[in-house]
Amino acid sequence: MLKLGVIGYGSRIRNVIKVMQEHHPECQVTTIVDVRNEFIKEENNHLTDVHYYETVEEMLRNERPDGLLIGTRCSLHTQMALKVLPSGIPLYLEKPVSTTLDDVHLLKKGSDNATSEVVVSFPLRVSRLARLAKEIIDSGKIGTVEHVQAVNNTPYGSVYYHNWYRDENETGGLFLQKATHDLDYINYVTGQLPVSVCAMTSKQIFKGTKPAGLKCVDCEENTTCEESTAFFKSPKREKWAYCAFAEDTGNEDSGSAIVRYESGMHVTYSQNFFVRNKAGYRGARFMGYKGTVEFDFYKSQLKVYMHHTPRVETHDLDLGNDHFGGDTALVKNFVNVMKGQEKSVSTLEDGLLSALMCLKAKESAQTGTFQNINWDL
Numbered sequence: 001m002l003k004l005g006v007i008g009y010g011s012r013i014r015n016v017i018k019v020m021q022e023h024h025p026e027c028q029v030t031t032i033v034d035v036r037n038e039f040i041k042e043e044n045n046h047l048t049d050v051h052y053y054e055t056v057e058e059m060l061r062n063e064r065p066d067g068l069l070i071g072t073r074c075s076l077h078t079q080m081a082l083k084v085l086p087s088g089i090p091l092y093l094e095k096p097v098s099t100t101l102d103d104v105h106l107l108k109k110g111s112d113n114a115t116s117e118v119v120v121s122f123p124l125r126v127s128r129l130a131r132l133a134k135e136i137i138d139s140g141k142i143g144t145v146e147h148v149q150a151v152n153n154t155p156y157g158s159v160y161y162h163n164w165y166r167d168e169n170e171t172g173g174l175f176l177q178k179a180t181h182d183l184d185y186i187n188y189v190t191g192q193l194p195v196s197v198c199a200m201t202s203k204q205i206f207k208g209t210k211p212a213g214l215k216c217v218d219c220e221e222n223t224t225c226e227e228s229t230a231f232f233k234s235p236k237r238e239k240w241a242y243c244a245f246a247e248d249t250g251n252e253d254s255g256s257a258i259v260r261y262e263s264g265m266h267v268t269y270s271q272n273f274f275v276r277n278k279a280g281y282r283g284a285r286f287m288g289y290k291g292t293v294e295f296d297f298y299k300s301q302l303k304v305y306m307h308h309t310p311r312v313e314t315h316d317l318d319l320g321n322d323h324f325g326g327d328t329a330l331v332k333n334f335v336n337v338m339k340g341q342e343k344s345v346s347t348l349e350d351g352l353l354s355a356l357m358c359l360k361a362k363e364s365a366q367t368g369t370f371q372n373i374n375w376d377l
Contacts, residue, residue: 005031005065013071020331067338078103085114097351099172120351123326125188143288148267155280157273162240168250175358199361201252208245
């Protein structure tokens with residue numbers, strides 16, 4: 001048995017554990033640190049022989065799990081990680097690793113003396129599409145990548161306005177919530193380092209004058225509003241409870257960034273949270289002089305367009321669920337890290353860089369300035 005300790009037993013980390021146990025049933029939760037311990041005990045009868053603690057410090061004094069997973073609210077990721085890193089216990093850390101510039105610098109400093117191997121939750125970089133794209137690009141088939149265009153039009157964007165995600169103090173904004181994945185896989189596929197960014201965000205749809213704290217079930221327009229969750233099945237109705245057009249609804253609803261890389265090439269990235277249904281799209285084009293690699297996560301398809309011959313290669317892949325199959329690959333890596341058989345394929349350094357990029361993009365959007373991507377304070 002591989003013993004798992006969980007810090008923050010939230011919905012996302014529960015899903016990661018579910019995927020892990022489907023493929024690696026030897027992994028069992030034996031320790032939980034959470035402020036909602038009594039609620040967790042009542043709602044999760046399958047959790048037997050689990051020790052519960054109020055603090056990470058108390059847990060580490062009494063337990064030595066084979067691996068730890070951090071699934072707290074985003075604003076606590078840095079704080080919890082700093083408590084674990086000196087322990088030497090393999091750590092699965094949810095993204096974003098930090099939600100403020102102060103925190104990302106603290107975590108960077110703390111990582112210098114870390115003894116724990118860290119797997120950051122970046123499943124897109126280990127999806128079959130991203131890996132195939134990197135394989136083709138590394139072969140030189142399209143030449144060196146000199147331009148990237150990436151898009152993430154999110155058809156399920158309501159989640160960022162109806163529940164706790166609507167609190168920007170917790171999320172840090174939607175570059176950190178969404179672009180953190182996409183910018184990471186771009187870094188991975190190109191193998192280049194970013195040096196500067198400029199960005200812009202808009203809030204054109206999810207804003208309004210409905211009173212703060214209004215819930216869909218209490219709104220007189222809940223039978224006509226396109227965003228109403230009043231008639232969702234429970235418990236989703238309770239989790240997605242709040243009005244998306246209230247004065248306390250946080251988060252931008254679209255954003256774009258231009259990132260310059262060390263070679264001089266640049267990336268354009270754009271994300272949107274009010275498209276719906278088949279308007280959803282997530283993918284990228286990587287362009288070299290010889291050809292272009294393009295992939296579409298929703299279609300599970302990658303194409304190679306050759307520029308100087310009339311040839312297009314199409315690859316149709318079976319990606320699976322849970323971040324297009326990336327979760328399965330990433331938890332396999334974490335299991336093997338716990339066993340001492342592999343190193344992390346999604347390191348804390350990768351997580352720190354992505355968080356810094358997103359935080360600098362946020363600062364650029366707020367100030368209307370270009371921002372350097374470096375560790376200078």
